[in-house]
Amino acid sequence: MSCIHLEIDGPLATLRLDNPEKLNAFTPQMLKDLEHHCADLEREAGVVGVVLTAEPCKAFCAGADIIAWKDIAPLDFARHWVREGHRIFDRLARLSKPTIAAIGAHAFGGGLELAAACDLRVMAPRATIALPEPQIGIVPGWSGTQRLTRLLPEPVIKEMVLFGRRIPAARCVALGFAAEVAEDPIEKAREVASRLAETSPRATEAAKYMVHAAVGEDRSAMIEALGGGMIGASNDKVEGIAAFANKRKPNFPGN
Structure with missing residues (x-):
């Protein structure tokens, strides 16, 4: 139990x-x-x-x-x-x-x-x-x-x-x-x-990671989480994955 x-x-x-x-x-x-x-x-x-x-x-x-x-x-x-x-x-x-x-x-x-x-x-x-x-x-x-x-x-x-x-x-x-x-x-x-x-869940999550990075709470992971979240919402990521799946060179839009 x-x-x-x-x-x-x-x-x-x-x-x-x-x-x-x-x-x-x-x-x-x-x-x-x-x-x-x-x-x-x-x-x-x-x-x-x-x-x-x-x-x-x-x-x-x-x-x-x-x-x-x-x-x-x-x-x-x-x-x-x-x-x-x-x-x-x-x-x-x-x-x-x-x-x-x-x-x-x-x-x-x-x-x-x-x-x-x-x-x-x-x-x-x-x-x-x-x-x-x-x-x-x-x-x-x-x-x-x-x-x-x-x-x-x-x-x-x-x-x-x-x-x-x-x-x-x-x-x-x-x-x-x-x-x-x-x-x-x-x-x-x-x-x-x-x-x-009443707050943005994504903004709250990012703010928590930023504070943790500042005070040394697993700083490397927090910085990479912030970077991953930023790139994860990009069209470059979408294009990169699509190019990999289709075995072609990517054409990154830069946004």
Whole structure:
């Protein structure tokens, strides 16, 4: 049974973590489900925005399910759990559609890294963020010391990862990590996401790629995606493919 659900309601999609007995902590199967849903979302042309949320409990996401990976051999832990998790969270970060994390409770470790992979974050007043990995003898593995350092100042990252401090929602807004604090972050996230229906999906996608290229979020892929989108709409591409199919020299119109 999946512990991550994809629900589509008109132009908006919702990705919902559903593992409340373990504080919505990630299992290996949940990573696979997230990757599968991201692939599905790319094929959903009618979806313009995605809200990421979780079943209500004490945590939006407590990170990784420690019990699920405690017996993994060290080499497999590095090769699979860390690298695959990193790759799948990158897949979420690089969705062509804008994403909003609705953080209704605490986001720790992998849960914080998951929220950081979204384009925008809305937090409940009681929610906090933290990187508690060193307290159990490990380090952040899903971009907590990489992508997160583009979203928060270095001293704040060190507060969390070295000293175990939790950062409350109000301070997250002051630091620019969260857009706002709302009593019902899911409702607020959907309200913000609904505005995407009034914008050009292609322009929004291109703008997201441009920003990602500027901040170094897979810059080479973002630049090539922009170039591919530009040439993909050209008559030169149409002529080139037609010439190849008919085994003749192309006569490019230049537009």
